[in-house]
Amino acid sequence: MPRLPDLNPATMSPEQREICEETLAGPRSSLPAPLKAWLFRPELARRGQSLGAYARYGTSLPAELSELVILVTARHWMSEYEWHAHEREALRAGIAPEIVDAIETDDTPDFTDKKSACVFALSKELYASRGLAEESYRRGIATLGRDGMIDLVAIAGYYSFVAMTLNVFDIGVPEGAVRPFAKLRNTNEGA
Structure with a gap:
């Protein structure tokens, strides 16, 4: 509630x-x-x-890369509403359903393009280590350019703010909507 x-x-x-x-x-x-x-x-x-x-x-990032950062952010924060709102946006932007499913279950998707793989890896590293190693940063600059790197961090930061707001004030998925992260919840409840 x-x-x-x-x-x-x-x-x-x-x-x-x-x-x-x-x-x-x-x-x-x-x-x-x-x-x-x-x-x-x-x-x-x-x-x-x-x-x-x-x-x-x-931002300078195309919709499919922006939505990829948002999904990784929603998954990191386990923000059900953020995931609910952006799962369909990610699919609409052209992210394959199996990639969306892999992110939801915290698996590493099999990407077919270099930019998506880079954005996913950078986003995951950013949340895991609270920064980027020099090699990762250089790979990001080479793949996304300076503007793309700045925008990736801006998207991750903004949607972290959103996720924390949604989580702290318990703004969940609309009534009747399927709650995301069910596989993870079911696994943890059975442990």
Whole structure:
């Protein structure tokens, strides 16, 4: 059960309503789930949704690489809502279902292209070691370029912020939706 009440549009402050309108006027067709928490701090909501619009729609990475970083992030944080929202976006962006399934179960997918394999490896290393070894950094620069590396870190950082918000304030998958990470939960429950 969510830890924060839903804000009622009729009782929102003018600033909260303005942020909702700004968000919907951008590339998003709905209010992102973490905004449910951020709106209690309107300036955070304004800046968070602006950074989110960049991380989702404005980076130098194509959608399939961005969504790959987001899936690795959702899996790292075990953020059910983030996974739920981005699994279909990843498939729509062209990531093969078997790659999505492998990430969900924390396996290493078999990638057919160098950039996806690099993005996956960099993202996993970033979360495992809180940085990148020099060799990994150089491989990332050679594969993605400077802008791509900066954007990879921005996407990972932003979606970590999102995942923590969703997890801490218990913003889970919509009622009736399939919860991700079922295989992992079933394994841990049987242990």
